[in-house]
Amino acid sequence: GAGVSQSPSNKVTEKGKDVELRCDPISGHTALYWYRQSLGQGLEFLIYFQGNSAPDKSGLPSDRFSAERTGGSVSTLTIQRTQQEDSAVYLCASSLSGYQETQYFGPGTRLLVL
Amino acid sequence: QKEVEQNSGPLSVPEGAIASLNCTYSDRVSQSFFWYRQYSGKSPELIMSIYSNGDKEDGRFTAQLNKASQYVSLLIRDSQPSDSATYLCAVHTGGFKTIFGAGTRLFVKA
Numbered sequence A: 001g002a003g004v005s006q007s008p009s010n011k012v013t014e015k016g017k018d019v020e021l022r023c024d025p026i027s028g029h030t031a032l033y034w035y036r037q038s039l040g041q042g043l044e045f046l047i048y049f050q051g052n053s054a055p056d057k058s059g060l061p062s063d064r065f066s067a068e069r070t071g072g073s074v075s076t077l078t079i080q081r082t083q084q085e086d087s088a089v090y091l092c093a094s095s096l097s098g099y100q101e102t103q104y105f106g107p108g109t110r111l112l113v114l
Numbered sequence B: 001q002k003e004v005e006q007n008s009g010p011l012s013v014p015e016g017a018i019a020s021l022n023c024t025y026s027d028r029v030s031q032s033f034f035w036y037r038q039y040s041g042k043s044p045e046l047i048m049s050i051y052s053n054g055d056k057e058d059g060r061f062t063a064q065l066n067k068a069s070q071y072v073s074l075l076i077r078d079s080q081p082s083d084s085a086t087y088l089c090a091v092h093t094g095g096f097k098t099i100f101g102a103g104t105r106l107f108v109k110a
Helices: none
Strands: A005-007 A010-013 A019-024 A031-037 A044-050 A065-069 A075-079 A088-095 A109-113 B004-006 B011-014 B019-025 B032-038 B045-050 B054-058 B061-066 B071-076 B085-092 B098-100 B104-109
Touching: A005 A088, A010 A019, A019 A088, A019 A109, A031 A075, A044 A065, A044 A075, A044 B098, A075 A088, B004 B085, B011 B019, B019 B032, B019 B085, B019 B104, B032 B061, B032 B071, B045 B054, B045 B061, B045 B071, B071 B085
Parallel strands: A010 A109, B011 B104
Antiparallel strands: A005 A019, A019 A075, A031 A044, A031 A088, A065 A075, A088 A109, B004 B019, B019 B071, B032 B045, B032 B085, B054 B061, B061 B071, B085 B098, B085 B104
16 A cells, blocks of 8 residues: 655745645554654654544644644644744654554655745 | 764674664663664665564564663674665654654665
């Protein structure tokens, strides 16, 4: 079946604009993660969704960042009033249940804030 | 102290040699441990997972876990140029959060 898909693959925006990044997990996977990876750096955890449970938002860097997951499937990460330091690759991953499970990553969205 | 620490490298080994990648973690309640490989410009992909103390082998790869020392390693035998990548150590803490290390860059010289 299809893997994790993300859109857009690349996004260039101006400072101060809002952006929405989309993630479509593997069908049947109940756990969904968002990470941020700056150039040459490791993965920074942003937010985790598991089924219908309240999401773990502990990694969101500021209140400009928010995410939702509709119907337990597709997720949208929204960054309001983008700043240049938000430039990074945003990776989405899904796993079957979240507990001790392999995470399967999407191709990422490369965000550049000018 | 970072929750998951790795030597950033680069680690350079000749083709055919053993590459040894190390990782330490701070949360003693961590239950599961993963090694992901990330080629430049690509997304991470799982290489190995390990949950119990000791060694776990899969082909040319061996993961080693020592929970008492809070240490996990990855050995790559008969290293190939195609193994050149960044290797990310990931630790699944209590709950469902996964913490990634910054990664070790490996270069295998032909």
